Amino acid sequence: MNNILEMENLGVTFSTESGDVPAVRGVSLRVAPGETLALVGESGSGKSTVALAALGLLPGNARASGGVSVGGTDVVGAGEAELARLRGRTASMVFQEPATALDPLTRIGRQIAEVVRNHRDVSRREAAAEAVQLLRRVGIPDPERRASSFPFQLSGGQRQRVVIAMAIANSPGLLVADEPTTALDVTVQAEILDLLRALAVDSGTGVLLVTHNMGVVADFADRVAVMLEGEIVETGAVEDVLLRPAHEYTRRLLEAVPRLAVTGTTGSPVREETPEGAPVVELRGVSVRFGRGPRAVRALDDVSLTVRAGETVGLVGESGSGKSTAARVALGLVAPESGDVSLFGADLRKARGRARRALLAGVGVVLQDPVASLDARMSVAECVAEPLRVHRRGMGAAERRERVGEVLELVRLPRELARRGPRELSGGQRQRVSLARALVLAPRLLVADEPTSALDVSVQRTVLEVIAELQAELGFACLFVSHDLAVVQQFAGRVVVMRGGRVEEQGPTMSTLLHPETAYTRRLIAAVPVPDPVLQRERRERRVASGTEAGA
Amino acid sequence: MSVQSAGRWGLVAQFPAPLRARFARNKLAVAGIVVVALFFLFCFIGPLLYSTDQTHTDLTQVNLGPSGSHWLGTDAVGHDELGRLMYGGKVSLLVGLAAGVLATVIGTLWGSIAGYAGGWVDAVMMRVVDAGIAIPALFILLVVSAITTPDTGGLIVILGLVSWLVPSRLVRAETLTLKSRDYVLTLRAIGGSHSRAIARHILPNSVSTIVVAATFQVADAILLVAYVSYLGLGVQPPATDWGGMLSAGLTAAYSGRWWLIVPPGLAIILVVCAFNAIGDGLRDAFDVKGRG
Numbered sequence: 001m002n003n004i005l006e007m008e009n010l011g012v013t014f015s016t017e018s019g020d021v022p023a024v025r026g027v028s029l030r031v032a033p034g035e036t037l038a039l040v041g042e043s044g045s046g047k048s049t050v051a052l053a054a055l056g057l058l059p060g061n062a063r064a065s066g067g068v069s070v071g072g073t074d075v076v077g078a079g080e081a082e083l084a085r086l087r088g089r090t091a092s093m094v095f096q097e098p099a100t101a102l103d104p105l106t107r108i109g110r111q112i113a114e115v116v117r118n119h120r121d122v123s124r125r126e127a128a129a130e131a132v133q134l135l136r137r138v139g140i141p142d143p144e145r146r147a148s149s150f151p152f153q154l155s156g157g158q159r160q161r162v163v164i165a166m167a168i169a170n171s172p173g174l175l176v177a178d179e180p181t182t183a184l185d186v187t188v189q190a191e192i193l194d195l196l197r198a199l200a201v202d203s204g205t206g207v208l209l210v211t212h213n214m215g216v217v218a219d220f221a222d223r224v225a226v227m228l229e230g231e232i233v234e235t236g237a238v239e240d241v242l243l244r245p246a247h248e249y250t251r252r253l254l255e256a257v258p259r260l261a262v263t264g265t266t267g268s269p270v271r272e273e274t275p276e277g278a279p280v281v282e283l284r285g286v287s288v289r290f291g292r293g294p295r296a297v298r299a300l301d302d303v304s305l306t307v308r309a310g311e312t313v314g315l316v317g318e319s320g321s322g323k324s325t326a327a328r329v330a331l332g333l334v335a336p337e338s339g340d341v342s343l344f345g346a347d348l349r350k351a352r353g354r355a356r357r358a359l360l361a362g363v364g365v366v367l368q369d370p371v372a373s374l375d376a377r378m379s380v381a382e383c384v385a386e387p388l389r390v391h392r393r394g395m396g397a398a399e400r401r402e403r404v405g406e407v408l409e410l411v412r413l414p415r416e417l418a419r420r421g422p423r424e425l426s427g428g429q430r431q432r433v434s435l436a437r438a439l440v441l442a443p444r445l446l447v448a449d450e451p452t453s454a455l456d457v458s459v460q461r462t463v464l465e466v467i468a469e470l471q472a473e474l475g476f477a478c479l480f481v482s483h484d485l486a487v488v489q490q491f492a493g494r495v496v497v498m499r500g501g502r503v504e505e506q507g508p509t510m511s512t513l514l515h516p517e518t519a520y521t522r523r524l525i526a527a528v529p530v531p532d533p534v535l536q537r538e539r540r541e542r543r544v545a546s547g548t549e550a551g552a
Numbered sequence: 553m554s555v556q557s558a559g560r561w562g563l564v565a566q567f568p569a570p571l572r573a574r575f576a577r578n579k580l581a582v583a584g585i586v587v588v589a590l591f592f593l594f595c596f597i598g599p600l601l602y603s604t605d606q607t608h609t610d611l612t613q614v615n616l617g618p619s620g621s622h623w624l625g626t627d628a629v630g631h632d633e634l635g636r637l638m639y640g641g642k643v644s645l646l647v648g649l650a651a652g653v654l655a656t657v658i659g660t661l662w663g664s665i666a667g668y669a670g671g672w673v674d675a676v677m678m679r680v681v682d683a684g685i686a687i688p689a690l691f692i693l694l695v696v697s698a699i700t701t702p703d704t705g706g707l708i709v710i711l712g713l714v715s716w717l718v719p720s721r722l723v724r725a726e727t728l729t730l731k732s733r734d735y736v737l738t739l740r741a742i743g744g745s746h747s748r749a750i751a752r753h754i755l756p757n758s759v760s761t762i763v764v765a766a767t768f769q770v771a772d773a774i775l776l777v778a779y780v781s782y783l784g785l786g787v788q789p790p791a792t793d794w795g796g797m798l799s800a801g802l803t804a805a806y807s808g809r810w811w812l813i814v815p816p817g818l819a820i821i822l823v824v825c826a827f828n829a830i831g832d833g834l835r836d837a838f839d840v841k842g843r844g
Binding site: 017328331332333356357359360361363364365367368369372373374375376377383386387389390391434437438441447 | 573733734735737738739740741742743744745748752753756757759
């Protein structure tokens with residue numbers, strides 16, 4: 001059978017202010033009907049550029065060479081009119097962010113009908129009826145009524161379903177999905193992947209899946225192409241590439257992926273510790289409400305948790321579960337409506353002025369965004385020295401410089417980096433600078449809110465290693481907020497699972513994540529795709545079976 | 553390198569080489585810089601090379617047309633018009649520049665405090681701004697001038713006080729986005745003060761917005777000085793500025809003495825356009841965050 005997508009020696013070069021930058025070199029790949037090819041790689045590897053090139057959607061400053069053919073049509077040489085006929089009909093695209101892929105001011109039924117009418121000569125009424133059918137097919141409940149909803153009335157997962165409905169409206173032969181589940185929670189991700197798989201099987205659609213997540217690859221792909229610096233270094237069947245990688249880079253990449261130890265695997269239990277030290281931070285019955293009156297949102301509801309000296313507590317949950325809010329309450333950034341917060345045994349809410357500053361001097365903070373965490377106007381030295389300027393006002397410049405050098409070495413960065421600006425650093429280096437800033441006062445508590453979720457897996461690994469080693473060396477307690485169960489499992493001794501502003505369950509990491517007590521935690525863990533295609537297939541079948549059981 | 557010499561406020565890092573290159577690519581903006589520089593030379597260095605008496609009237613030399621001894625002729629009381637253009641330009645440029653800067657400073661402080669404080673403080677402060685914008689600046693100027701005749705310093709203060717509203721809105725918007733940045737949250741979480749957050753993070757990061765606003769503000773202020781002086785409420789004779797020269801020359805225009813109004817009129821148009829062009833260029837050069 002003919003391949004629906006064929007790329008032969010594709011090259012893409014971007015012309016920028018600082019000259020031409022080659023993004024993709026010599027990429028050849030093909031997707032057969034009904035087959036899913038996953039294109040994996042770290043940021044900057046050129047995988048998204050390849051996906052855009054498949055539909056002729058490259059930005060204006062890009063030049064493509066080589067051959068790209070979709071369903072027999074040559075894309076590289078095609079005119080805009082020909083491409084417009086192709087897109088949405090022969091091939092269509094699902095983007096990462098469902099919030100921006102839909103027109104916020106048009107009802108979803110109309111948006112889908114528009115795609116139908118763009119390519120087929122059907123009446124308005126027929127197109128509307130077809131839109132309802134498509135919504136039913138992608139699993140939107142009550143599609144007749146939902147068709148007249150606006151995008152903002154849907155959840156993120158539902159919006160992505162609508163985007164998929166638009167993509168399959170004209171039964172395309174090729175679906176290009178660029179990180180289709182990256183912006184979604186794991187339970188929603190599992191549903192969307194199930195949906196995409198069913199669609200591909202039912203209608204024989206070929207799928208080009210771009211992703212950085214090896215678990216998603218294991219769950220969904222038939223074949224895998226691994227990209228590194230604009231080139232494909234390895235292609236093969238998913239079992240071969242993920243279980244028996246041939247290329248050195250693939251091996252390193254897979255090694256860095258945090259693996260969720262699940263029942264049935266021999267996961268190495270990492271750091272099991274029994275809580276015994278004195279509480280460093282304690283939340284008792286904390287409730288937080290944002291806004292006033294009937295539109296107020298209850299962000300936390302009677303949350304109690306404790307972090308003891310020297311231990312690491314992982315705070316996990318899906319978006320909106322209140323995990324970040326809980327961390328912010330612990331830091332005194334968010335005032336609770338009711339309940340007590342004690343930091344180092346003192347009531348943070350009552351402390352004022354000097355006493356409050358003294359308390360907060362014992363806390364270090366690392367937040368998620370490596371770009372926004374450091375002020376681009378300051379040098380690395382100034383960023384790291386800021387807590388010293390706040391808390392050690394008497395410190396001389398030379399002494400301060402010395403201390404900054406020390407902590408930079410502590411986080412395995414060269415002292416010379418101090419003079420550079422944050423712009424000149426990579427994401428991983430930036431997060432280590434943030435960590436150095438957090439540790440400069442030798443804190444007793446480190447609060448880390450998703451410190452590695454914006455990083456590539458290999459970089460994530462080094463940053464986590466540095467934190468773990470320093471913790472062993474310096475003995476600070478750590479409140480570690482993350483949506484990634486695998487990371488938390490490796491990193492935290494105890495885990496607190498949050499859901500909808502409440503603590504769902506908590507306990508030692510291994511027992512809680514391997515033998516969860518509540519159905520929610522079980523569902524959460526079942527939804528995490530593991531980067532082992534054989535194991536993942538078993539887990540998926542079990543999850544689907546238990547899902548139909550629960551649904552029946 | 554430039555990063556090292558950036559100093560505490562990182563102002564050099566604020567103007568990295570690519571920024572200068574982007575600015576230089578905007579020909580109109582570069583022309584604006586040249587025009588402003590030429591006018592400053594003309595007004596401040598010019599009198600040293602072309603010395604004229606601008607304090608005493610000389611009734612033997614009134615209303616002369618352009619000639620070898622008076623390149624731009626003389627006015628109704630015998631002042632050399634070219635010399636007067638330099639003399640008046642000094643006032644126009646100085647008052648415009650100072651008032652523009654003053655307005656930007658007030659607006660920056662007001663806007664950053666309102667944006668940072670949020671809640672009811674923000675609401676009250678911004679309603680004050682709304683109320684201020686609802687009253688035409690010219691109306692306030694006319695009322696003030698009816699009560700008192702301001703000197704140059706007074707004029708700067710008054711102009712500054714009526715034109716800080718727009719920059720305050722811009723800076724407030726910028727502050728709102730900056731205050732939720734992770735580095736500000738981190739500082740707050742370890743016990744850093746509000747004033748530190750504003751002075752060290754929010755203001756330095758708003759510099760691009762502030763500089764662009766200031767440039768347009770100067771252009772507006774120069775125009776505003778011309779308005780009030782034209783209405784006879786600005787600096788008082790024998791001192792003058794370009795607006796005052798226009799006003800004085802208006803009657804003469806009907807009797808064909810074009811040299812009394814064309815030069816100051818052109819000067820105002822050129823300088824205001826030049827400052828606007830610089831502002832446009834700076835805005836385009838700064839606004840690169842969206843680009844990959």
